[in-house]
Amino acid sequence: MYKILFAHNDPSYLGIISTYLAWYGFSVEKAGSSADMFKKMGEERYDMLIVDTALRSAGGFAMARIIREGSGPAKRGIPILLVGMEEPDFERYELMEKNKVYFITAYRRSSIWVDKINSILSNKERGAE
Numbered sequence: 313m314y315k316i317l318f319a320h321n322d323p324s325y326l327g328i329i330s331t332y333l334a335w336y337g338f339s340v341e342k343a344g345s346s347a348d349m350f351k352k353m354g355e356e357r358y359d360m361l362i363v364d365t366a367l368r369s370a371g372g373f374a375m376a377r378i379i380r381e382g383s384g385p386a387k388r389g390i391p392i393l394l395v396g397m398e399e400p401d402f403e404r405y406e407l408m409e410k411n412k413v414y415f416i417t418a419y420r421r422s423s424i425w426v427d428k429i430n431s432i433l434s435n436k437e438r439g440a441e
Contacts, residue, residue: 314433317352319343319375320364320395325418332422338429346375358390359433365396372396373404376413391432 316338320326323344330340341356343349346367353361361379363372372394379392392413394400400408400415408415416428 313337313339314359314429315339315341315357316360316362316429317341317343317349317356317358318362319346319349319367320362321345321367322364329422329425333425333429336422336426349375360391360393360429362393362395362429365394365400373400376408376411380411380413393429393432 314337316333318326318330318333318340320329320342321344326342326344330342333340341352341358343352349361349363349367363375365372367375372392376392376394379390394408394413394415395418396415397418399417405415407413414428414432416425420428
């Protein structure tokens with residue numbers, strides 16, 4: 313079972329998506345802020361991070377940059393899926409691709425979330441990242 317840390321500002325949204333992902337067999341731990349996310353990352357090992365682009369303290373794009381610049385292979389190699397209301401601009405997409413950061417629009421149906429997550433995690437296992 314894959315272990316995912318999901319950081320989002322909205323507790324209701326966080327609960328709903330976490331429940332859907334649990335139904336599909338993922339173990340999901342929740343964080344309501346960037347500080348909470350970093351604390352949990354220091355305590356546990358996760359297979360993937362899902363981060364709100366508008367996360368309190370530091371948005372998802374800033375969080376992805378901080379994580380990628382961090383020390384240790386766990387921080388540099390962990391897949392990061394950003395969640396936002398609208399698609400990022402072209403320059404951000406280029407930066408995301410370079411840093412192996414992925415994106416999903418917040419209101420996609422649960423099966424699309426699961427397909428995207430499984431695709432990212434299977435690529436990681438095959439060493440395609």
